[in-house]
Amino acid sequence: MKRLTLIICALLFALFPACANGSATTGGTMNITLTIGEKTFAATLSDTATTRALAGKFPLAVDMSELNGNEYYVYLDSSLPTASKNPRTIHAGDIKLYGANCLVIFYKSFNTNYSYTDLGTVSDTAGLLDALKANGGKVTFSLAE
Numbered sequence: 001m002k003r004l005t006l007i008i009c010a011l012l013f014a015l016f017p018a019c020a021n022g023s024a025t026t027g028g029t030m031n032i033t034l035t036i037g038e039k040t041f042a043a044t045l046s047d048t049a050t051t052r053a054l055a056g057k058f059p060l061a062v063d064m065s066e067l068n069g070n071e072y073y074v075y076l077d078s079s080l081p082t083a084s085k086n087p088r089t090i091h092a093g094d095i096k097l098y099g100a101n102c103l104v105i106f107y108k109s110f111n112t113n114y115s116y117t118d119l120g121t122v123s124d125t126a127g128l129l130d131a132l133k134a135n136g137g138k139v140t141f142s143l144a145e
Helices: 002-021 049-055 128-134
Strands: 029-036 039-046 060-063 065-067 071-075 094-098 102-106 117-122 138-143
Touching: 029 049, 029 117, 029 128, 039 049, 039 128, 049 117
Parallel strands: none
Antiparallel strands: 029 039, 029 138, 039 117, 060 138, 065 071, 071 102, 094 102, 094 117
């Protein structure tokens, strides 16, 4: 009986993260690039239903707008699957979805009370804000080669 209880507990712990996410994940990642003017930034997306739907739109060229001195955002023309949660802390380089269709790149770290769907992160944010400013928020998202 003790062994059966341990097996059941192990299965629940293994399955719980997928349920909490709201989407099944394979634990993999997707490598993408953000091209902003002449600069290219490497980023990694988690493998989720949301990121697969987003990647289906790549290459995706958008004109992002600055907001609150910490982020650039754009409203997409269609909704994506969501799995919103409050991250408590936003980190510079985070790529998130606000609501079902607002794609956001954060260039500053700060605490938040808002909920987002996690998408991924820019690997190295050095020069990210300068590139966004210099190019008026024009960003192209592509799958990495």
